[in-house]
Amino acid sequence: MMKRLTLAGLQQEKEAVLKQLAFFGAVEVHDAAPLASEEEAAQYKATSDAPQSNELRDDLDKLQGAIAALLPLAPKKGMLQAKPHITRQGMEDAIKNRESVVATAAEIMRIQRARLAIAPDTAKMQGQIEALTPWLSVDIPLGNTGTKLVDIVYGTIPALADMQALQAKLSDMDCCLTEISADQSARYCMVLFYRGSEDECMAVLREHYFSRVSLREYTLTPAEEVERLKTAIEQNGKDFDALTAELSQYIGDLSRLQELADTLSGRLAMSEIRNKLLVTDKAFFLTGFVPVDRIDQLEQGLSSFSVAIEYEDVTVEDDPPVLLKNSKLVEPFELVTEMYSLPVYGGFDPNSFVAVFFFIFFGIMLGDIGYGVIMIIIGMLLRKTEPEEGTFMARVSMIAILGGLSSCIVGFITGSLFGDILYQFTNTFTGTVINLKAYFNPLTNPMPMLFFSCGLGFVHLMIGTAIKFWLCLKEKDYLGAFADQGLWWLMFIGIGLIFVNTNVAFIVIGIACVGLVATQGRHKEGFLSKLWSGILSLYNITSWLGDVLSYSRLMALMLSGAVIAQVFNSIAVLLGPSFIGVIFFAVIALIGHSLATFLNVLGAYVHTSRLQYVEFFGKFYDAGGRAFDPFKVKTQYYKLISKEEK
Amino acid sequence: MFELNGIVFAMLGAALASGLAGTGSAMGCGVAGEAGAGVIAEDPSKFGATLLLQALPGTQGIYGTLMAFLVLNKIGAISGNFVTIDAATGLMLLFSCLPIAIAGWTSGYAQGKTAAAGIVMVGKRPSEAAKGMIYAAMVETYAVLALLISFLAFINIPV
Known part of the structure; x- marks a missing residue:
């Protein structure tokens, strides 16, 4: 059973009271009741806690990112290991170092970002090497764009194109086409032509499906460029290892990061609760649901604070949450x-x-x-x-x-x-048969x-x-x-009696049938529909049969x-x-x-x-x-224990 | 050919039980697996829940194989010492296989479609996986009942 709780406390004790409630975990806080009038609303301050929430969220993101970066490097833990313990005091200690730990997390994230950027960079350079491979035998620097009179163009022609016809046509022009290499799909060609006849040369080339390949981004010869890229890739690999090593130095900080992450997510929950409070200059009000059997504990936990608590009975209309209470086995x-x-x-x-x-x-x-x-x-x-x-x-x-x-x-x-x-x-x-004794064998x-x-x-x-x-x-x-x-x-009972005494059985079944016909239509209007519903209800015997037979599974x-x-x-x-x-x-x-x-x-x-x-x-x-969802510190990496257990 | 040995019918029964029910399961697991792959493409962490759902339509094939095995064992096909039975007995064995053969085939496929829908649901609401399993289990009921009847029909056939 639930009670509705209204708690009034001093503004200066607000944080301490909220912390106490969070660790106690027995109160489901809901939004403050809508205020009756504007004059009433004017007595309260706006309670938005959004800036602080956002800050907490930012820090949490950094911490989670850093933890995600470190976890694959950390020594693997067994899957079935218990979470380490943390106390309330441990959390208070963790938050004292918030700035330095978040700074560490930011540093870890910076390294991780640089580390993750390497793979795409390497992939890009590998692509470039692949693109340069057909041109390896070109021995002039690619940065060379020709002389005053001669232009150089690189491009491909489909493997199936008629090269002899093309060469024949080009031989009449101020143009020289050299095949550099070829593979199954294309010929890779270098074309030199007189700058004045560019248009006609290109027109002929296009007729034979020549398509230009831009190698402008390179300056050295293809072989030199490939060499340079290979060195850069190797360097990337070294950089990656260096960054990984740098990251590994932080593995020792993992537990501090996790401690703070759990602590801050608790703070975030508190910050979200703060938005639900009504606050004046001096006091704050909190409303929520509390299970009846935890009221005593709650009052004890809050006894050191100057708070006033009021309990009201709840009805179904209040949409109270449901908390079941059962024995350990159930x-x-x-x-x-x-x-x-x-x-x-x-x-x-x-x-x-x-x-x-x-x-x-x-x-x-x-x-x-x-x-x-x-x-x-x-x-x-x-x-x-x-x-x-x-x-x-x-x-x-x-x-x-x-x-x-x-x-x-x-x-x-x-x-x-x-x-x-x-x-x-x-x-x-x-040879000697051993068998378990079967007290009942369902197969036979x-x-x-x-x-x-x-x-x-x-x-x-x-x-x-x-x-x-x-x-x-x-x-x-x-x-x-x-x-x-x-x-x-x-x-x-009547059906059971069939096996004992048929006459009595039929009398009992008859009484039951008459009773069912008379009563099962009682929610209907009009005599005929009452009767009809009553008769139809006898048909339920088949659903009973189906239900019982279902257990044959x-x-x-x-x-x-x-x-x-x-x-x-x-x-x-x-x-x-x-x-x-x-x-x-x-x-x-x-x-x-x-x-x-x-x-x-x-x-x-x-x-x-x-x-x-x-x-x-x-x-x-x-x-x-609706399930009871109390305001509570929810941890991910640590198990929160109270001091006495330690 | 006129002196038909009942073994032939019994063999046909075993073949149908295993083959048809297996077909139903194969189609069902296939449909569910396709849906599962779609969900995994978005979120690989849901593999466990989708795999459980995909496994559900697999049971019909097992029920069918189980029935086939019982029949093969009874006629001595597994040990190699075939018994001699008349055509009537063979036909009885054949008919006892039909409930699980037919219901296994159809319910396997139908359950696969239900499981596929459940898998799509897991993609959107992973916490409700159990409900998807219950929907699929509703379909399986009829394979279970068919297996039961196959078994009851089979168990006391004199050989």
């Missing part, structure tokens, strides 16, 4: 519910049920000790990064561990360890498994309707509770997982008992079961979620809440 599964949608404010939190059934369904679908152990190991490795509680990583790792555990339990019952790998291996390679007893899956689904659905029933009672909608849920229960995925594993195992032992056979077995089993783990886990996750979202939530869930 909390990770909030991830599953959040991917659908949060419950509306004050609505029913289904996570306890989601958690229990996710555990069961996931286990049945994956259903193998081997895959389960892999999940547990992956979950444990992810937890090594010490993710903060409530983050995606923390939740996923817990779900992986719990899902793996559940899968191991089911695998133990069905005697499944990477399918039948033990049997296949021992049968082929050792598919029908009981099918009934069990659908029965479990029916229980799941009934819990859904029971929740709806309870929610209706809470809202004093007794008719809704008994007509929409109760009558269907009566119907199912529990069995289908369990079977497919088991058979896929068996397929890989049977392929793996194909080469029989020999040294190569064992190698082959190891390789195929490793690849096969890696693939199978990926596919089975993906399938189990997706289909478990679907059963929750479509079948279960469809029966009662009121979705559409």
Whole structure:
């Protein structure tokens, strides 16, 4: 539950109070209420904090750029390493050196820019070398543009052009064409002609598709130019290495940069909050939402400041945020519910049920000790990064561990360890067959498994309707509770009684049918449409059937997982008992079961979620809440801890 | 030719299950992969999420192969010791393969298109990848149900 909070404090303590709130992370600040009148507005000062925000953003950009430049050079850290810790005091210390650290960052960025400019420069020169290569045998400097009477032009003629005809035509003119080199597509030619006959010469040349090549940018002979470019490229390479070395000297500063980046992003968040405050000369006002159960802590944290705090109850119209509260085992599964949608404010939190059934369904679908152990190991490795509680990583790792555990339990019952790998291996390679004891084998007893899956689904659905029933009672909608849920229960009881006593069963079903026809059209206008809606509602029995049968996927995925594993195992032992056979077995089993783990886990996750979202939530869930987003220091490189933990 | 051995029909069933369902998956993964490449061109960091979505239509092919393997195993094609079955039994095996062959083919392709749409969505809203996966899973339901019926039809055929 949330309360609306209005906090009034002294202007001189504003920064300290905001910092306290930021580290406390329990208040969602929202925009100050619009002021009633202009006179009232005149009492407040404009609170724009934009210049400071922009400055913070500039500094942050520099820091992030510098960090991005240094990270590829820094010694690689393992992927699964926990973030280092930083305290509030550590952040205060970091900000003291803001100017020098930002200056360092700017210097790093300058080096990095120079370093990154080298590659395009080198590429450009390589292009030039390529362009000069056909002209290498020209032995006059390219800067030579001819004499007073003779002009020099360079150009290409397509390889297919008739050179003899061209030469014949040119021989009558004051023009001399020399072929320098040729490749598949063109001839590279140098043309000398008398300046007075330029127009006619060029006209003839154009007829033969001569196109000029400008080499004006070069002054030396092509060979000398290429030599010069090669030296420059080499120099570029040396410069790049030198700059890289220069950059590497700053690697030691990486942690300082990261500390400051985290600190400044916290300051930026504070600066954005400041824009939401109402401020006078002496005081400031802050409004927001706070979870009821954290009010005591909040007051304690602010007890050293002269602040006045007022709490009001909130209603749904205030658009309060939703913060769920669940036990440690259930909390990770909030991830599953959040991917659908949060419950509306004050609505029913289904996570306890989601958690229990996710555990069961996931286990049945994956259903193998081997895959389960892999999940547990992956979950444990992810937890090594010490993710903060409530983050995606923390939740996923817990779900992986719990899902793996559940899968191991089911695998133990069905005697499944990477399918039948033990049997296949021992049968082929050792002679004495070892097999896991199967307390229940779904491959040989598919029908009981099918009934069990659908029965479990029916229980799941009934819990859904029971929740709806309870929610209706809470809202004093007794008719809704008994007509929409109760009558269907009566119907199912009747269907169940068919196996006991047909006459009683039909009477019960009849009562349920009459009741449904009488009540299900109650929101319609007019007798006929009421009756029609009532009759149509009986058709819902098919959707119930569909919902229950949908749980047969529990069995289908369990079977497919088991058979896929068996397929890989049977392929793996194909080469029989020999040294190569064992190698082959190891390789195929490793690849096969890696693939199978990926596919089975993906399938189990997706289909478990679907059963929750479509079948279960469809029966009662009121979705559409907005997540609680408290004002809080969010760090990227460090984990913020309070002093006591240190 | 008149004394048809049922093995032929069983073989046809296995071939259809693996071949048709595999075709559906191949088309589905193909469509999804094309969409994925488009998204990656803009932002390579979304490779993980798009790959998960692309993998979803791949399951039909596995279901089909799985059914084919069960049939081949039953008639002894894998060990090489073929059993002798009459034409009726062979036809039963063939028909038991049809649900996953047909539904695998069509649902694989349809799921691929849904997954492709989900991948495009990931390009714009990476946080909603899970919802795209659920949409795709809705399509897969019918491949799962077909596999179930194929399996139930197959499991007690006497050989």
